[in-house]
Amino acid sequence: MAGNRPVGDIPQVLPSLSDATLRDSAHMAGVEFGPRDAAVIADLLVKTGVELVEVGMISGPGSKDADLVLATHEAIGPERSMTLVVVRDRQQVAAALDEAERLGVRHIMYSIPTSEQHAGLKLGSPSARFLEALARSAITQAKERGFHVTFSGEDGARTPLERLVPYVAAGFAAGADRFRLAETVAFLSPWQMEEVIGALAAIDGSEIEIHSHNMLGMAVANSLAAVRAGARWISATVGGIGERGGNAPLAELLMALRVVHGDTRFDLSHLTRLSRVALRGAGLGEAFQPGPTSPHAFAYELPGQLTHPEAYETLPAEVVGNSRELLVRTRLTPALVRWALTDSDVSVDVEPFTAWLIARQEATGRQLLDRDAIRKAAVDFQAV
Secondary structure, three states: OEOOEOOOOOOOOOOEEEEEHHHHHHHOOOOOOOHHHHHHHHHHHHHHOOOEEEEEEEOOOOOOOHHHHHHHHHHHOHHHEEEEEEOOOHHHHHHHHHHHHHOOOOEEEEEOEOOHHHHHHHHOOOOHHHHHHHHHHHHHHHHHOOOEEEEEEEOHHHOOHHHHHHHHHHHHHOOOOEEEEEEOOOOOOHHHHHHHHHHHHOOOOOOEEEEEEOOOOOHHHHHHHHHHOOOOEEEEEHHHOOOOOOEOEHHHHHHHHHHHHOOOOOOHHHHHHHHHHHHHHOOOOOOOOOOOOOOOOOEEOOHHHHHOHHHOOOOOHHHHOOOOEEOEOOOOOHHHHHHHHOOOOOOOOHHHHHHHHHHHHHHHOOOOEOHHHHHHHHHHHHHO
8 A cells, every 4th residue: 555545556757747727717607817917917827747738728819818918928838838829710810820920939739620510600610520620620720830739629529539539639640749628518427438538549649638627527527537537637627627627726736636646747836826816817816616506606707608508517406406597797698688688678789889888898997797797787778
């Protein structure tokens, strides 16, 4: 025995860690970090021993997250940073890669939906053949420009292996450096996770990363199961920050690696400060907890998530006595306003009202808006 650990329980290769706090938070309703927060968080993550800090998202020119990316590069260098690039079609990818080059990005992570449901919603086609061709094209473009490429399986946990394995194999054949299985919708048990990761790790030349969400409370367990089955990387976030119940929480994950596997590579002394800085910067306070009963578990700021919640929720909010809500600061759109005003007694012209409300947000410090606040603002707009 090694302490209380069974002999042989330590994986042959201990995992590297990437942290998505400065990227996945962009998808969490109402949460936004500034450049100063990004620099401090990135520095503390590297001091803790996190190998890659994932920051921002690029879909084309004029990235909203440019300041975060540049601040992170200044704090820890671009070689320790990774930025997500959205994939929709060849022309859009080319424009996004132009922006990544402008910002000095060296590591990119492609976001590509793999389940039939997500591919149909976001790519306009659920075809596996189309999906593989799109991934090959995007990966080839990036490698020709010299990027280190991680490609994802967004909603990969719900993608059948007979669809997922050929997709991953095609990506590595095109030159990708790493594949990230995204448990976008919490779905797998640890033993099911082992089966999925084992099949992916068996692909020739593969390097696999796991990115779990915590709606079922198993993100850490699933991450450890993935490593047991051959995953080489784990993606986490500080405090579990993230949408849909949060992500694998970094502190719990690192403590589990130490206790379960005797992994002493990480400096855990920074974790408390890191958590306080991140949660304060996110505007969540120290009371934030991941999981399906938290106030932010079913809060969204993307209209597609509000209009197609079944595509993103493991179980409906109502099953656990929670409710679905809109929370937004600067990403207000007419589609969000339209959803907020559905079934209300307020009737306004959505486009000019949205423009007026965005201008008011800028003038009043970007307060957090929920559905009731938007409806009240619509009444004020009618009186103008």
